[in-house]
Amino acid sequence: MEHRTKENIETTRIQADQVCVDYNGTVALYDASLKLQSSCICGLVGMNGAGKTTLFKALMGFVRPSRGRILINGSSVSNAQKDQSVAYVPQNEGVDCSFPVSVWDVVMMGRYGSMNFLRVPRESDKKAVIDSLERVELSHLKHSPIGELSGGQRKRAFLARAIAQRASVLLLDEPFTGVDIRTEKLMAELFLQLKQDGRSILISTHDLSHVRDFCDVVVLINKTVLAYGNTSEVFTTENLSMTFGGMTPEPMSGAISFNE
Amino acid sequence: MPDFILALKPIPFLIEPLSHDFMRRALMISTLVGAVCGLLSCYMTLKGWALMGDAVSHAVMPGVVVAYALGLPFSIGAFVFGVGSVALIGFVKQKSRVKEDTVIGLVFTGFFALGLVLVSKIKSNIDLMHILFGSPLGISNSDVNQTIVICFIVVIILTIFRRDLMLYCFDATHARSIGINTGILHYLLLSVLSLAAVAGLQTVGIILVVAMLITPGATAYLLTDRFDRMTLYAIISSILSSLLGVYISYWSDIETGGSIVLVQTVLFLLAFLFAPRYGILKLNKLN
Ligand SMILES: Nc1ncnc2c1ncn2[C@@H]1O[C@H](COP(=O)(O)OP(=O)(O)O)[C@@H](O)[C@H]1O
Ligand SMILES: [Mg+2]
Numbered sequence: 358m359e360h361r362t363k364e365n366i367e368t369t370r371i372q373a374d375q376v377c378v379d380y381n382g383t384v385a386l387y388d389a390s391l392k393l394q395s396s397c398i399c400g401l402v403g404m405n406g407a408g409k410t411t412l413f414k415a416l417m418g419f420v421r422p423s424r425g426r427i428l429i430n431g432s433s434v435s436n437a438q439k440d441q442s443v444a445y446v447p448q449n450e451g452v453d454c455s456f457p458v459s460v461w462d463v464v465m466m467g468r469y470g471s472m473n474f475l476r477v478p479r480e481s482d483k484k485a486v487i488d489s490l491e492r493v494e495l496s497h498l499k500h501s502p503i504g505e506l507s508g509g510q511r512k513r514a515f516l517a518r519a520i521a522q523r524a525s526v527l528l529l530d531e532p533f534t535g536v537d538i539r540t541e542k543l544m545a546e547l548f549l550q551l552k553q554d555g556r557s558i559l560i561s562t563h564d565l566s567h568v569r570d571f572c573d574v575v576v577l578i579n580k581t582v583l584a585y586g587n588t589s590e591v592f593t594t595e596n597l598s599m600t601f602g603g604m605t606p607e608p609m610s611g612a613i614s615f616n617e
Numbered sequence: 618m619p620d621f622i623l624a625l626k627p628i629p630f631l632i633e634p635l636s637h638d639f640m641r642r643a644l645m646i647s648t649l650v651g652a653v654c655g656l657l658s659c660y661m662t663l664k665g666w667a668l669m670g671d672a673v674s675h676a677v678m679p680g681v682v683v684a685y686a687l688g689l690p691f692s693i694g695a696f697v698f699g700v701g702s703v704a705l706i707g708f709v710k711q712k713s714r715v716k717e718d719t720v721i722g723l724v725f726t727g728f729f730a731l732g733l734v735l736v737s738k739i740k741s742n743i744d745l746m747h748i749l750f751g752s753p754l755g756i757s758n759s760d761v762n763q764t765i766v767i768c769f770i771v772v773i774i775l776t777i778f779r780r781d782l783m784l785y786c787f788d789a790t791h792a793r794s795i796g797i798n799t800g801i802l803h804y805l806l807l808s809v810l811s812l813a814a815v816a817g818l819q820t821v822g823i824i825l826v827v828a829m830l831i832t833p834g835a836t837a838y839l840l841t842d843r844f845d846r847m848t849l850y851a852i853i854s855s856i857l858s859s860l861l862g863v864y865i866s867y868w869s870d871i872e873t874g875g876s877i878v879l880v881q882t883v884l885f886l887l888a889f890l891f892a893p894r895y896g897i898l899k900l901n902k903l904n
Contacts (some may be wrong), residue, residue, distance in 0.1 A: 393695070414675070417793070417794055418793075419790070419793065422637075435796065438794060438795060438796035439796035440796075441795060441796070443793045443794070444794070445790075445791075447790060450788070451790060452787055452788045453787065456663060456786075456787050456844075457663075457842045457843055457844045457846075457847050458783075458787060458836065458844055459840060459842070459843065459845075462843075463846070466784055466787075466788070466791060469780065469781070469784060469797070470795035470796055470797070475777065476780035476781065480626070498837060502842035504842075511772075515760075520792070572723075590814065
C-alpha cells in the first residue's frame with residue numbers, strides 16, 4: 358500500500374483532451390481539457406447549466422463525447438470502471454427512496470464491483486463498509502432503511518458508498534447542495550483525509566468559499582474550460598466575472614454582486 | 618352438500634384431493650410456478666414494471682398459437698413473441714415521440730389481437746379458454762415438463778444475478794459506474810419476465826398472469842424494509858395463494874386461475890390493512 362501510494366504520487370489521474378459533448382445537436386461542452394494529478398482536490402466551478410454535470414457524465418462514459426479523449430489513470434473510462442478506480446456520486450441520486458434496502462446495503466453496493474460474480478461480501482468488504490460509515494458518521498444508522506434518512510444523511514450514505522469503493526478518483530457532483538453546516542464541515546475534513554490517502558477528487562460547486570478552503574486546483578467552466586490552475590492564481594475577479602457571465606462573485610467572500 | 622361439509626374439516630380437506638393424480642400434478646405445478654413468479658414479482662414491483670409484465674404476458678399469445686400449430690413446444694413460441702414484443706416496444710419508443718406507456722399498451726393489445734385472430738383461423742386442438750384462463754387441473758405431461766424446465770432456468774438466472782438485478786432496480790447509474798453492463802441486465806430481466814409469463818399462464822392463464830408477477834411482490838413490500846425478506850415473503854405468499862387457490866377451486870368447483878389470484882388479492886388486502894408498519898391500520902401503533 359505504502360509502495361503504491363508513493364509510486365502514484367506523480368501519476369495523472371484524469372486526463373481530458375478537448376472534450377466536446379452535445380445533446381442532439383445542442384452543444385453543452387466544447388474543447389474542455391483537464392488534467393488532474395494524484396493527491397489533489399479540484400474544484401469545478403460554474404453557473405447552473407455551465408456543463409458541470411455534463412463533464413462528469415462524460416468522465417463516466419454516460420454521454421459519448423462527440424470529440425476528444427478521456428483517460429482515467431491512463432486507461433479508458435470503461436476499463437477504469439471495471440478496475441474500480443473511479444467512483445461517482447451524482448448530483449441527484451435519482452433513486453427510489455422507498456426501496457427496501459438499509460444504509461448498510463447501500464454502502465455495500467460500493468463493493469459489488471470488487472466482489473465475485475455472486476456478490477458475496479468478504480471480510481474485507483465488510484471492513485470497508487464499516488470504515489466508510491464511520492467516516493461519514495452514519496454508523497449508528499446502518500440498519501435504518503434508506504428511506505428514513507434525512508436529505509443530508511442520505512447524501513452522506515451515498516458518499517460512503519463511493520468511499521467504500523476505494524477508488525483512486527472520486528467524482529462528486531455538487532456534494533454540498535442541501536446539507537447543513539455540520540455536514541459540510543465533516544465532508545470537507547473527509548475530503549482532506551482522502552487526499553492524504555493519495556486519492557484525487559473532482560468536486561463541482563457554485564459556492565466559492567468551499568473552493569478556497571480546500572481545493573488545490575480549480576477549473577472554471579462555462580460550456581468550456583475558461584481557466585484552470587492553482588486556486589490562488591485562477592481566482593481573479595476577471596476570471597470569475599467571465600465564469601458567472603458578468604456577475605462578479607467577490608473572490609474572498611464568495612458573495613455575488615453585479616459588475617457595473 | 619357433502620362437498621361443503623367435507624371442506625369444513627381440515628384434514629380431509631387437504632388429504633382427499635391428493636388421491637387424484639391430476640390434483641397432485643396441479644398442486645405441484647402451481648406451487649412451483651407460484652414460487653418462481655413470486656420471486657420475480659419483487660423485481661417487477663421495485664422496478665415499476667407492472668405494465669411491462671402485463672404487456673409481455675399478453676404478447677405471448679400469438680406465440681403459443683403458432684407453436685401449437687407448428688407442433689413446437691409452446692414455450693419457445695411464447696418466449697420469441699414475449700421478447701419480440703419488448704424489443705418492438707423499445708424500438709417504437711425510441712423512434713417516435715409517443716410516450717412509453719402508450720407504446721406498451723398499443724403493442725401488447727396488437728399482439729393479443731393477433732393471437733385471437735390466429736386462434737380462430739388456425740384449426741388446431743388449442744383450447745382458447747385454457748390459454749386465456751389457465752387450467753392447472755388439466756395440464757398435460759409435456760406441459761408439466763416444459764414448465765419445470767422454464768422455472769428451473771428462471772430460478773438459476775435470478776439466483777446468480779440476484780444482487781446485480783437488485784442494484785439495477787435500485788440504482789442503475791451506480792451499476793454502470795462500477796462497470797456492470799446494465800444493458801445486459803435489462804434484457805436479462807425482460808427475458809426472465811417472458812419465461813415466467815409463459816410458466817404463469819399454465820396456472821392462471823394469460824389474462825391473470827400479471828397478477829402472479831406483481832401481487833406477491835406488492836404484498837411483501839408492505840411487510841418489510843429488507844430486500845431479502847421481501848423476496849422470502851413474496852415467495853411464501855405466492856406459494857400459499859397457489860395451494861389455497863387450487864384447493865378452494867377443487868372443493869367449490871370454481872375457476873382455478875381466478876381462485877389463485879383472488880387468494881393473492883386477499884393476502885394483499887390483509888397486508889394493506891394490517892401490515893405492522895405500512896398497513897393503514899398500523900397495528901403496532903395501537904398496542
Ligand atoms: N439530457 C439532456 N438533454 C438535453 N440537454 C441537456 C441534458 N442535460 C443537460 N443539458 C443541457 O446541457 C447544459 C449543461 O447542463 P449541466 O451539465 O447539467 O449543467 P450544470 O451541471 O453545470 O448545471 C444545459 O444547458 C442543459 O440544458
Ligand atoms: Mg449539475
